[in-house]
Amino acid sequence: MRYIPLGEVDKSVLEDWQKKSDELLNDLKDEADPQKRKVIIHRNKDHWRDPILLSFLKALSGRKCWYTEARFTAEYPHLEHFRPKSCARNEHWEKCHEGYWWLAFDIENYRLSKPMPNTRKGTYFPLRERVMAVCTPGISISREYPLLLDPANEDDAALIGFNSHGEPEPCREPAIDLDEWDRERIAFSIKRYGLDDQELCDERKALWVSITSMFDEYAENALKAKQERCIESAGKAKQIKKELSKYLDPEQPFTSLIRDCFNSHSVGRSLYRQGFAIPWAA
Structure with a gap:
């Protein structure tokens, strides 16, 4: 909600x-x-x-x-x-x-x-x-x-x-x-x-898993770019960050779940601190 x-x-x-x-x-x-x-x-x-x-x-x-x-x-x-x-x-x-x-x-x-x-x-x-x-x-x-x-x-x-x-x-x-x-x-x-409807829960769970996977992938590439000065990894990290920003569009479905997903992960919280504005919290 x-x-x-x-x-x-x-x-x-x-x-x-x-x-x-x-x-x-x-x-x-x-x-x-x-x-x-x-x-x-x-x-x-x-x-x-x-x-x-x-x-x-x-x-x-x-x-x-x-x-x-x-x-x-x-x-x-x-x-x-x-x-x-x-x-x-x-x-x-x-x-x-x-x-x-x-x-x-x-x-x-x-x-x-x-x-x-x-x-x-x-x-x-x-x-x-x-x-x-x-x-x-x-x-x-x-x-x-x-x-x-x-x-x-x-x-x-x-x-x-x-x-x-x-x-x-x-x-x-x-x-x-x-x-x-x-x-x-x-x-x-x-x-x-009916917020606990199983079909709704399954959709939200799949979204959480997908976003968390992107957090992990971002962290892996960002770390490699930093430690090995890998240009390819830096590019991947930048692209993942861009894709993650789309989830913060208020017109996305399940924005409340997305908010909690970002707040539950160190990468998500870090992106906020870097200026990853939260549209509904402005």
């Missing part, structure tokens, strides 16, 4: 889309019957499938799922409502309230997802303190503390790391020590977003 600055980006290209969203929100607020509100939402579901909106959201993540960081391929991207629009359930799948219907057409509540995370998450939305749930518009949702980690929250995105097996785990070097609540959030999010 990598941070997506949804709340900070310029959305002026979505002016027409936003105008329609405002009209739909007014329609929802004018309707007192919960069932009729659901009809309005369902009848206008194509609004959050608008190609311009999807293209905008794809660009924010380099055409990758906001949860898994896997590239979108032939499958249709899912527009996931972080706060469920029609029903909110706790960690035991018990219904807590009728959902955040007033956020059905709010771009700030959208997360672009592969089918698996959206399906596994469903209408789960547990809170640390259930009595703090916002059930009506007009009350700030900032009072809520969700159990699910949010890719649009920078602090949340930093909590998950990856190991050499491609498996998700708690961040090894958090800015602040993790407490029990942090670990509960990490474990629940890994499960509900």
